[in-house]
Amino acid sequence: AGLRAVKAAGGLTFAQDPETAQYDGMPQSAIETGCVDFVLSIPEIACALSRITALPVQEDSEEKGAESTADHHEDTQRILHLLKGSTGIDFTHYKPATIGRRVQRRMAVHGLDGVAAYADRLRTRPAEAEALTNDLLIGVTEFFRDPVAFEALAASVYPAFQPGSSGDRSVRVWVAGCSSGEEAYSLAMSLLEFYQDAPVPQVQIFATDLSAKAIAKARSGVYSREELRRGLSEERIDRFFTPVENGYRISKRVREMCVFARQNLIKDPPFSRLDLVSCRNLLIYLKQAVQARLLSLFHFALKPGGFLLLGKSESITSAHGLFAPLDKTNRIYMKTKTHSTYQSAETRVDGPQREQLGRPNEPAYDETRFDLQMEADRILLARYAPGGVVVNDKLEVVLYRGYTGKYLEASPGKPDLDLRTMIRPGILREMEQAFEQARKEQLPARIESLQVRRDSESAQINLEVIPLGPPGQTATYFLVVFEDVTARGGQARDVSPAPAAEGNDDGRDLEIARLRRELCHTQAYLRSNMQKHAARDEELTALNEEILSSNEELQSMNEELEAAKEELQASQEELVTLNEELRSRNAELARLNDEIRKALQRAEESGAYAGAVVETIRQPLLVLDRELRVQGANAAYHRSFGTTPEQTAGKRIGELDGWGDVPALQTMLEQALSGGQPQENELEDKWRGERSLLFHVRPIQISGKPGPLILLAIDDVTAQKRALEASGLRRLSAHLQQQLEAERTRIAREVHDELGQALTALQFELGALKGAPEPWGAKVPKLIAAVQGAIQTARDIATDLRPPLLDEFGLQAAIEWQLEAFGKRTGIETALTYDLEILPPNPDLLTALVRVLQEAITNIARHAQASLVTVSLHDGEDYLVMEIADNGVGIDMVRLSDPRSLGILGMRERCAAHGGQLGFANRGDGTTLTAKLPIPRGNPSSSLTEPGTTRASGAE
Ligand SMILES: C[S@@+](CC[C@H](N)C(=O)[O-])C[C@H]1O[C@@H](n2cnc3c(N)ncnc32)[C@H](O)[C@@H]1O
Structure with missing residues (x-):
């Protein structure tokens, strides 16, 4: 149904080529409906669609109306002419809009974008004529189409067929334009249902159509399940159809009631003595005048009192009283007694004779309203039939009447219907004047005694222009009458009724x-x-x-x-x-x-704020990218290092003026980049060998930037250092440290040697008192235990004051002892990598190392929450390097520069006292403290394998 509807509405239909389909059932049954324009594979459908949609949309020719070009009209006429030539069917009676749409559809099928091109195709491919004819004969139909109409027939028309009611024994029905038979069979079925058990009169249904294909199908009486389901109930299907191999066949009884024949309603003779004519959904495709003629034909074909059934949107408007409505809603009409005006095809004045002679795009003259020709003839006859022409308001000839050769002559070149170019010399101006006057006043205008020249002869004529048209309406056509006065003896004849001369009987x-x-x-x-x-x-x-x-x-x-x-x-x-x-x-x-x-x-404000802070602080700052190139430097940097932004931007840190090679800083920066953690270190003599700088390195991740940037803050501590040196404070501090160590060593010795020995002696004395009489005997063991505790305390104090092993067994043993004691005390695991081949003979330096270790691990125990401490001692270039790494939470960098962090200050001072450095780095998984102490030059280094050679100065 969908395919039919699309096609009927002028659409194009596609089905997938069953050969290419996974399941070919659906496309196959679509193709069988005969409504498919294209059978293609899916990619081919896509191509065809894009081709068709790319074609320009043609305007509806009816809408174009008078604006349609003469060329377009001519091409359409050519198409109709070609169609008539190859199929014998004259489609000029069909509505131009329908023709236009169908032609356009075929153009789209072939991908043509002009009517002229399509006309050419039609000329060269005879099969196209058949295809276009099929398209023009829109065969949309179905069983019991508009079912209410059938109910209405049963209610008000069939009862009138009762035998005897019309004095006739058989019921004769004509289905004009029956398509593939569904309508005829529906009427037959409804009649059988109407008569039910009553005796059924002889029913003859003549069903005709112009389409041979449709008639063939109707005759076969076989329909698909789909076609049945569209309008038939299961009950009707069961009653009137039998399943066959390729569908369902109409029952013999119904089939025998119908006679199918091919017939062109417009030109072939009709049936007669009919009780009912059903012509549904055909008139709508025909021009009004043809509709009127067909209605008159139906009137003629019907018995008196016969019925006419039309389609839902058709009416008897153009039937001029031939029918009276019986059921207007269902388009059922009854023949009136009016005399039929039907003329058979043979007697009709048709075709070119009647066709207008005007330009092709001029609207056709509507003969139903006013018979121009008749009126012109009437006037001319009244004037003894002089020659004349009917012209339109543009002075174009639309009809020639009588002999006009004397006054008109076709001019050479293209045919032209303009009267002005045809009229013989001598009367043009007068004719135009008369025409203008008649047009304006809408009254006849006459000019007499005009001399018209024809070759060497001249003739005298009277010329009259008479407006033509129904009374009361403005005339748009005019009759131009030429009266030859010469022919009547050179006497101008007055055509106005002249009073008859008295006594002149003839006159x-x-x-x-x-x-x-x-x-x-x-x-x-x-x-x-x-x-x-x-x-x-x-x-x-x-x-x-x-x-x-x-x-x-x-x-x-x-x-x-x-x-x-x-x-x-x-x-x-x-x-x-x-x-x-x-x-x-x-x-x-x-x-x-x-x-x-x-x-x-x-964020913007913070940015501005941060920018302002960076620019205002007095600490030099550099921002470096991943490749350690300078991205920015603040004003303090430029001030402090005497550079300009141009000199720093994009430079690597080593390329900056005065920096030179800075491997320690480089390492620190790389560690910060890879670990993403802040670092702090102090490098001396690194700027032009003159300045001591303390570096704070902080990686920063900026959203939208690929990698972290590094903020390098620099504290110039040269002045403080120098001041410290100059004030002798550092030396004093170093001296105090030495004094302190010496005092500690002395106290430790005294505690260990004097007090320890006295307590040991006491322990022996008490041991001798074992077994003494009571009350002493019971107290002796308690006293011995107390003395042993005192001995241990004295040892601990001595050990704390001075790691004993440093003096006796050397640095490694002292460190090992420290770590073991630390492990026992805190439960933190320790490890030592001792990789020193040479050892500076300076016992103060060794003491400083041990003290730094002591302080560092104490700090770790207090703040780091670590579970492992790794100590490594190795030789650097001219340096002894000690690294203490923990796996704790990391050091708070603020603490490093806090003057109240005395532990850190102490470690720094110990290193500084020996010309060394102390640095901290947060690795992300803990902190590493690095102490670098220079090995004094010129001093022969002592072998580490000789314990005891390193002695604290205080021990001397
Ligand atoms: C739209 S169908 C209507 C079929 C049926 N009457 C209905 O209403 O279901 C129109 C039919 O009129 C036929 N037709 C068109 N012009 C015709 C003509 N000049 N003579 C006979 N049949 C014609 C077509 O072939 C087509 O089958």
């Missing part, structure tokens, strides 16, 4: 005869006018009825609209809720937007 008789004729014509004219008026009245009545029924339709549409309105209202309510939701979401979005804007503003 009187002539005048009477002329007047009679004129009277006759006037009567005929009046009669025809009255008839036309009557017909128009009927037409108006019918129109009125149609309007009334349209009104009913409108009312039901109104009801539908009301229902739709209610639905709309419900939808509207939903929309309101939705709108509310959207509004609240919008508000939320606006709020978020606002927050984002504020955050951005804050």
Whole structure:
């Protein structure tokens, strides 16, 4: 049904080539409907679609109306002419819009974008004529189409067929334009249902159609399940059909009631003595004049009191009283007694004779309204048939009447119907004047005694221009009458009724005869006018009825609209809720937007603030990228190192003026980059060998930048150092450290040697008292235990004051002892990598190392929350390097520069006292402290394998 509908509406239809389909059932049955234009594979369908959609859309030729170009019209005429030539069917009676649409459809099928191109194709490919004919004969149909109409027939028409009601024993029905037979069979079925058990009169259904293909199918009486299902109930299918191999066949009984024949309704003779003519959905495709003729034909073919059934959108408007409506809604009409005006095809004045002679795009003259030719002839006859022409308001000839060769002559070149170019010399101006006057005044204009030249001869004529048209309407056609006065003896004849000369019988008789004729014509004219008026009245009545029924339709549409309105209202309510939701979401979005804007503003402000801070602080700052190139330097840097932004931007740190090679800083920066953790270190004599700088390195991740940047803050501590040196404080501090160590060593010795020995002696004495009489005997063991505790305490104090092993067994043993004691005390695991080949003989330096270790591990135990401490001692270039690494939470870099962090200060001072450095690095998984102490030059290093050679100075 879909395919048929699409095709009927002028659309194009595609089916997948079953050969390419996974399941070929659907495309196969679509192809079998005969409604498929293209059978293609899927990629080919896509190509065809894009080709078709790329074609320019042609305007509907009807819409184009007068604007349609002469070329277009000519091409369409050529198409119709070619069609008539190859199929014998004259489609000029069909509505131009229908023709236009169908031609366009075929053009699209072939991918052609011009009517002319299509006309050429039609000429060269005979098969195309058949295809276009099939398209033009739109065969859309179905069983019981518009079922209510069949109910109405059963209610008001079939009862009139009762035998005897028309004095005839058989019922004769004509289905004109029956397509593939569904309508004829539906009528047969409904008649059988109507008669039920009653005796069925002999029913003959003549079903005709112009399409041979459709008639062949109708005759076969076989339909697919789909076609049946469209209009038939299961009950009807069971009753009237039997399944066959390729579908369902109509029952013998129904088939025998129908006779199918190919017939062209427009030109072939009709059936006669019919009870019912059903011509549905055919007239709509035909021009109004042809519709009128066919209605008159049906009137002729029907018995008196016979019925006419039309399609849902067809009416008897152009039937001029031949039918009376019986059931307007269902388009059932009854033949009236009016005399039929039907003329058989042979007697009809048709074709070129009647075709207008005007330009091709000029609207056809509507003969139903006013018979131009008749009127012209009437006037000319009244004037003894002089020559004349009918012209339109552009002075173009539309009809020639009588002999006009004396006054007109075709000019050489293309045919031209303009009277001005045809008229013989001498009368053009006068003719134009008369025409203008007649057109303006809408009254005849006459000019007499004009001399018209023809070759060497000249003739005298009277010329009259007479407006033509129904009374009361502005004439748009004019009759130009040429009266040859010369031919009547050189006497100009006055055509106005002249009073007959008295006693002149001949003249009187002539005048009477002329007047009679004129009277006759006037009567005929009046009669025809009255008839036309009557017909128009009927037409108006019918129109009125149609309007009334349209009104009913409108009312039901109104009801539908009301229902739709209610639905709309419900939808509207939903929309309101939705709108509310959207509004609240919008508000939320606006709020978020606002927050984002504020955050951005804050970020901008923070950026500006940070920029201002960076620029204002007095500490030099550098920002480096991943490749350690300078991205920015603050004003303090430029001030402090005497550079300009141009000199620093994009330079590597080593390329900066005065820096030179800085491997320690480089390492520190790389560690910060890879570990992502802040570092702090102090490098001396690294800027032009003059300045001591303390570096703070902090990696920073900036959103939108690929890798971290490094913020390198520099403290120039040269001045402090120098001041410290100059003030002798450092030396004093070093001296104090030495004194302190010496004092500690002395106290430790005294505690260990003097007190320890006295306590040991006491322990022996007490041991001798074991077994003494009571009360002493019981107390002795307690006293011995107390003395042993005192001995241990004295040892611990001595050990704390001075790691004993350093003096006796050397640095490695002292460190090992420290770590073991630390491990026992704190539970933190320790490890030592001792990789020193040479050892500076300076016992103070060794003491400093041990003290730094002591302080560092004490700090780790207090703050780092570590579980492992690794100590490594190795030789650096001119340095002894000790690294103490923990796996704790990392050191707070602020603490490093806090003057209240006395432990850190102490470690720094110990290193500084020996010309060394102390640095801290946060690795991300703990902290590493690095102490670098220079091995004094010129001093022969001592072998580490000789313990005891390193002695604290205080031990001397
Ligand atoms: C749209 S169908 C209508 C079929 C059927 N009457 C119905 O209403 O279901 C129109 C039919 O009129 C036929 N037709 C068109 N012009 C015709 C003509 N001049 N003579 C006979 N049949 C014609 C077509 O072939 C087509 O089958």
